Structures are given as structure tokens and as C-alpha cells.
Amino acid sequence: MRYMTGGWFFLDFVAAVPLSAIFEMVKAIEGATDVAEGQDGAGGLAKLNHIPRILKISKLLRLLRVVKLTSLTRRLEESGVLKVVSPPVLRLIRYPFILLFMWHWMGCIWLFIYQREEADGEIGPDNFWGPPDYWADIEGDDFHRWLYAIYWGLVASGVVG
Amino acid sequence: MEVQLGEQVVGELKRMNASIEALQHSVGALQRSQAQLVAKFEDNGTQSQKSGSADGLAALAPSDLEAGDELIDHELQNQLSALKAAQKQEALKMLSARGGTFCKSRARTQACCVVTSDDQHGIRQRRPSWPSVPRTSKDPKTTSQRAESRRRLSVRGKCPIFMPDTPLMRMWSSWLTLLVMISCVVVPLQLGFEHLFEDLPGWTTFTFFADACFLVDMGVNFRTAFEKEARRASRTYLVDTSGVRPMGARALTWRIPTALRGKLCATRRPLRCGT
Numbered sequence: 001m002r003y004m005t006g007g008w009f010f011l012d013f014v015a016a017v018p019l020s021a022i023f024e025m026v027k028a029i030e031g032a033t034d035v036a037e038g039q040d041g042a043g044g045l046a047k048l049n050h051i052p053r054i055l056k057i058s059k060l061l062r063l064l065r066v067v068k069l070t071s072l073t074r075r076l077e078e079s080g081v082l083k084v085v086s087p088p089v090l091r092l093i094r095y096p097f098i099l100l101f102m103w104h105w106m107g108c109i110w111l112f113i114y115q116r117e118e119a120d121g122e123i124g125p126d127n128f129w130g131p132p133d134y135w136a137d138i139e140g141d142d143f144h145r146w147l148y149a150i151y152w153g154l155v156a157s158g159v160v161g
Numbered sequence: 162m163e164v165q166l167g168e169q170v171v172g173e174l175k176r177m178n179a180s181i182e183a184l185q186h187s188v189g190a191l192q193r194s195q196a197q198l199v200a201k202f203e204d205n206g207t208q209s210q211k212s213g214s215a216d217g218l219a220a221l222a223p224s225d226l227e228a229g230d231e232l233i234d235h236e237l238q239n240q241l242s243a244l245k246a247a248q249k250q251e252a253l254k255m256l257s258a259r260g261g262t263f264c265k266s267r268a269r270t271q272a273c274c275v276v277t278s279d280d281q282h283g284i285r286q287r288r289p290s291w292p293s294v295p296r297t298s299k300d301p302k303t304t305s306q307r308a309e310s311r312r313r314l315s316v317r318g319k320c321p322i323f324m325p326d327t328p329l330m331r332m333w334s335s336w337l338t339l340l341v342m343i344s345c346v347v348v349p350l351q352l353g354f355e356h357l358f359e360d361l362p363g364w365t366t367f368t369f370f371a372d373a374c375f376l377v378d379m380g381v382n383f384r385t386a387f388e389k390e391a392r393r394a395s396r397t398y399l400v401d402t403s404g405v406r407p408m409g410a411r412a413l414t415w416r417i418p419t420a421l422r423g424k425l426c427a428t429r430r431p432l433r434c435g436t
Contacts, residue, residue, distance in 0.1 A: 016378075065341045069338065075325055081331050101346075104349055111352075
């Protein structure tokens, strides 16, 4: 009861919903319906066209699991598993990781939004909030794109970009 | 009342007798070691007189003096351990008289743990043991330890209660922490670099498995004990092991604060022992 009334149950439930299974199921249903209607997937069932995109965005709900990380680390500290590392050292390691994770999230989400807009044809000369011109040179290199995304996150979070 | 007083007097007498015997034993040992030293001193003196030296003590080797000190230390240690054993026996007797059990399953901690027989109220009383030290191979489980382990796992009903400081729960927490870290890295990557994960072998299986682990953890959280009320001054705290709201007449006492409920429901005050 304490688990439910404390609010953790709701967070855990939202974060633990098997979105992958739902996503696969929706894709299978959509494909089966298109085949049954004799279409190649471009048209029919227009209502379902946006569902995969919504589900992709809803994958972000899994990031709520990071809230669980605080309770888990506290549980590990209490049980003595993390006792081998002194608390100041643990804090020293923790904060850079938090920053790195934050930049990683911001960069990847920025990239995701840019790709969606690019696919919709909304990126143009008037809307140049995306990557710079030399982005085309590193188009195939995912590692460099990821590094640039992290750099963007760093600059955006530092309010210098 | 008289019988109890008589038992107390007999107990005191027995304890005094044991102490006297221990002291006699140590005094005897000290006398023996002293006699050995004197004999050695005399031997050395005789030898030094024969060789022309007047001072027998100077002729005594430093190693002999150290040996004498070691003997005395050894006897004192023996005496101390005997007294400790007597105290432990006495504590065990008092515990058994009050209906408690001496629990060695938590022997990996420095302090011992006392579990009272008040589980009919859904309350367990024990020492705080976090953080604990892992059990070593030199510490085999006894019957009482196994019984305590079973008791810790299943306190009430068929569904087990998980204690947060058990090795299984520690492993489970570590595993979940690892999964959360992986999720934190991978979920944004899945959004930004979708094409990387489309043909990754086994990725879907791993995702399903991680989701299943988090769903199982939700169930585990319902059955995990938690710290109900801490009383740091007495180094004792109550753990509500029921995990769920009680039913029936027991539910009437649920609204009463835990500390007060423990005092009302317990027939005897739980006994603490150990350091």
C-alpha cells in the first residue's frame, strides 16, 4: 500500500509499460490490414499512420526509469554494496555522469526532432535551426553525429549557443 | 515471587562461583609462571656466581623476560575470554526465559539480533544492520540461523517478504541499476539513431526482457519490507513486515502509531543484547 500511495507505483508503471511489444503489435496490425486491403502501406488506415510516431515519442517515457535510479542507489548504499567507494568520491563520479547523460539526452532528442521535421520537409533556408553546413560531410558517420549532438546539448544547456 | 527471588539468588551464586574459579585458575597460572621465572633467575644467578659475575638479574636474558610477559598476557586473555563466555551464556538464558531467540544469522554484523515472538501482530523488532558485512566461509549456518533465514523470507502467509539487505535483494537492485543505466543511454540513441537498432540482433529480445524485469520489480516492491519508524537513540527500530493492510480485528490497531502499538500489543518488552 505504501508503494502505491507513495507515488512510485505510478512512475514505475508508466516506465515499465512494454512499449516495444505494443509498437510491434501495432506495426503487425497495420501491415496485415494493408495487405488485406491490397494496398502497399502508403494510404489505407490513415488514422493509424501517426500511431508509430506517437509510440516512438512515447519511448521517452522509459526515461522516467532514471527517477528510479535514485531509490536504487539509496538501496544499494544502505545495503553496503557501494560501501567500497567513499561518498565524496561517489559524488565526484556522479555529477559528471549526470551532466553527460543530460547532454546525451538533449542532443539525441534534438536530433530526433530535426529528423522528423526534415522528413516532413519543414527544414529549409528559413528554418535553419538544424545542424550546420558541414553536417553533410559527416552524414554517414554516426559517431561524429552523436558527438555533435552532445556538443549541441552542452552549448544549449550552457546558454552559450 | 519467592521462587523467582530464589532463582535469582542461585543464579547470582553460580555466577560468583564461576568468577571465583576463573580467578583462581588465573592466579594459579600466574604463580606457576612466577615460579618458573624465579627458578630461571636462580639458575642464571648460580651460573653467574660460578663465572664470577655478582648480578643475577643482569645475567637474565631479555628473551626470558619477554617470555614471562607473554605468559602473563596469555593468562589474562584466557581469563577475559572465560568471563565473556559466561556473560554470553547468561544472556542466552535470559533470552530463552523471556521467549526470545538468539539469532546468529546476522552474525556477519558486529551486533547480534534479537527477534521477539510478537509476530502475531505483524511487527518484527530487530537491530538496524545496514550496512552489513558479507558472510565468510568460516561462518557456517547453524540450525537457528537457517530458521531465522526462513523466518525472514516468509513471515506471514505464503507470499514471501523480501528484506532489503539480503544478498538476493542486493543482487536484484544491482541488476536493476544496470538496466536503468543501459536504458538511460540507449533510449535517446534509439530516437536519434533509429537505423542503428533496426537490424541489431537480439535487441528486441533484450528490450522485452528489460521490460519484464521492471514489471517484476513492481511486484517485488509490493513485498519488500521498509523502515517504518526509526528510534536511533536506542539503536532499535520497527520493521513492518506485513507489507499490506491487515484484515479483521487486527485492522483496528492499524491506525495506532507503530511505537504505541508495539507497547500495547507486546506482553513483554523486547530484550536487547550484544554490543
